[in-house]
Amino acid sequence: MSRVNGWSLPLNTLQAVAWITFLVMTFTSFGIFIPLLPGVWRHVAYGVSFTLWVTGVLFLFHMVVHLMAVSTDPAEPNVRIKNYKRPMPTFDRTKHEHVIQNQYCHLCEVTVSLKAKHCSACNKCITNFDHHCNWLNNCVGSRNYWCFFCCVASAVVGLFCLAVVIMYIFIQYIMGQDELRTDPHFKTITDENTWLFFLPLFPVRIKAPVLLITGAAVLVLDIVGLLMLGQLLLFHLYLCAYCCAPP
Template sequence: MEKEKRVYQVWKGSNKFLLGGRIILGPDAKSVLATILLITVPVVIFCIFVAWHLRHAHQFVSYNAGYAILVVAIVFTIYVLALLLRTSTRDPGIVPRNSHPPEEEFRYDSSVVETGGRQTPGLQFPRTKEVMVNGIPVRVKYCDTCMLYRPPRCSHCSICNNCVERFDHHCPWVGQCIGVRNYRYFFLFVSSATLLCIYVFAISAFYMKVLMNDNHYTVWRAMKDSPASVILMAYCFISLWFVGGLTGFHMYLIGTNQTTYENFRYRTDSRLNVYNRGCANNYGEVFCTSIKPSRNNFRAYAQEEVQQTPPLRTTPENEIEIMDDSGDQRTKVHNDLDLGGDLLKISQCHNIEDIEDDIRSRGSNLLHNSSETDSYVGSDYHTQTIRADIRHSSRGRSRNFEIRSDISTKDAHVHEG
């Protein structure tokens, strides 16, 4: 007996899972290792070549005050790494995708589609609809991949292939989307990394000053005596332009209640920001509210989609459209005879061969039953036709079947085109 699979094993996004679905990562999770190295390597150099030599510096009032510099550097680095892992290994706010399009949103457009030699109205979704946010209408878009109308401030990440609530951006340095459930940790990580850079830069500069005072060195002699300090100061100065600028930018975004995506996409628009509740309330929303629980239970057992009935809609012209759950097959049946809904049962077929056999068997049964035939065919018509156009999008093949009936003989002839 085949073992039942869990949600993370059949997940349609591009995420990677560890520890049996307990940890979720982005598709570029390896970049997290590079970020860890960019943080830990400079700190290790700092602890060995700078902090360790400051243990007994004469400038300190306390004889062992230099040990505090070493401890603070280690503890602060562990804190920054914990925030990094917290940001990159949790669900950022993924909206579960639907197995089928929302049926209540089906509508017929005015365009005419010619299929199987017939003209029928096209079936489509409204691309947008309006929802109310703080008493103001906001337009949301339909996502073809997730088959849902995105909640306000939600966007589809092309890298992770998921719709994420309050989508900010996809950060390659943490290998994860930044959304409603990890934005707080992302900001704390960036701001803490900024403080760590300032700390290492300041202590390295202080060590250069100690060398100059204790040994009566010039600046150049002190730099030559401690090249590690020079390298650390240069590295931290460059890093500050990145993490420091990012911290300042996100402080502005939080204060105005914007996301990075909204800021870059709508910066030229004069639209009203319906989410802005004032600077203090905006900061409170990010740091003083409870984080929403995940909408996905990745360790739950996945339900077999083949056990679900595929969505089936009919047009006013009796065009029946069946979509396979996997999205790989589309079947359109044009019903020229009013079969009383009997032909709709072919929606239980999940492959091309089953549908072909079903059409043959149902057509033969119908035409050999004289009472049914007389109820559907008038005296002025000697021949009726059931047509089925079966299209397989992934293989690109198309077959046409005709089941013809002669009323006098009630014999069925099946012609395959």
Template sequence: MSHSLLPDPISSPKGCCARPHGKIAPTHAGGQSEAVTLVLYRSRNGWTLPPTKKQLVVWMHYAYFAVVTLGIYIPLLPSPWNLVSYGVVGGVFFLHLVAYVATVSVDAAHPNVRANNYNSPLPNIHRSQREFIFKDEFCTVCEAEVGPKAKHCWACNKCVMDFDHHCMWLNTCIGRRNYWFFFVMVVSGVILLLLVVIMVLFVFIEHFINPAMLRTAPQFQNVKSSAWLLFLPLAAVKVNTVWLLVLTGFTVLLGLNSLVRMTLLLSFHIHLLRKNISTYDYILREREAERDAEAALKEPSPDVDKSGKQTPATAVGTTSQTVVEIQSLAIESFCALGLFSRGAYSQTGRQFAYFLHSNDR
């Protein structure tokens, strides 16, 4: 079949395409699972309501870092570094915000799907029948001809051109129309977080080494050394040193955690670009390799010769198993650390993280 459909482990209730949009229709007589019809609606973009919990977390991160960076830490820097920081950090933040809005706002669906009425209810296809929704490059759910490269996302309930992944952190699909916006968003996010972490660490260290360097603003002239002013120069808020240190420590930890996640996500997508494959294709390849390894392990063990040495076939099987175990250990380590935005795909005890960013259960 020329089309590729999101595989069942991904479209299962724990997968990236589990969240339906719409209302549940009444159950038909008999109570059979096949008789239950879910009335679904397409998700146009990342602004489609309701937002996901992970999307709300992203918004809170944006608000927090914007407030503490622009309102607390940059004003504490000595001149002219405070002005330089406003320009550099503010510029990168603006680029990141524009890329985020573009990524979330763009409808990644196929043009023929976008031409249809998004308000029309669509029937939910039973999971056992989902691989048969394409007929001669025509999607029977989207009711549109979508071409051989389209993939149907069951979270957004639409066919996406050059599908990469569905990101619950952004509440939208990443495909051909918004992938480069997404990539710029990740790159600018890494740069922004790096600048913020460096700046906050500087404030934290200078507080112990040379606090006078952080008190060059004229508002500090009549303030005791045990007190600090936040949100200068517009609305000075006096706080105790302890509160500033607690806030600074929390900001550093949160910034480092986010920086590590974003850096690994960026590294992952750079790797995909070098291989010229998508996140989705990478998952399929890993799954196929896992199935091949499992099939090899289920084969009968070859005879051992009189010298006690394994035959070449056994040696190859052992090597394959070792490679799979090493790959699994690395992937599960990333998942345990919550990296790659915890895009988790689990099958037969093995977890695979794929973005973000995706990703996201």
């Protein structure tokens, strides 16, 4: 059976990992680390400032383009009008050397464009096929390429911003903790070893080691994501520059 998009069964394990990672980053960013920033930086990070909104809009933008990349059907126009519930024929190599010959797909049984490719994972022809992304559980083609590109780019920028925030908290924790205790809820706390999570709505008291261990764990996860997505972004920037370069 052909798959329609990234929500079609079977779902991919890496797809679940991507969403869990995104939720962890969002939860810890806005529930733990950003509330510890000094007042003016906290407003900027939350996206309240008109001129310097960063993190809040960035996370929302990433979620939107991620959903668009997953939900888009990147198949050829002639494939999209067909009935996806119809089983695909079995490819017979004794009759045809290739799945697509003379711009005709013997599996989809339709005429396709010049740069189309039949994806074995999705079992359909993709317009301007780039690759099958297990993290999206969907193919990347011309119909969702820019959503995919924006998804990767926004993730890299968002992870970089979060890494800066966490490293600032670590440095400020060593240099002077008063800058991290500007929230009014800290006025009722006299123990310097006690910190608050989930400010300002649901403050939960925790000890300093919990804060430091959580920050270190998220920072490691952040750096791993930056290394993985960073090289992917650089590769696609190179492809865009190469494709747009004059002959």
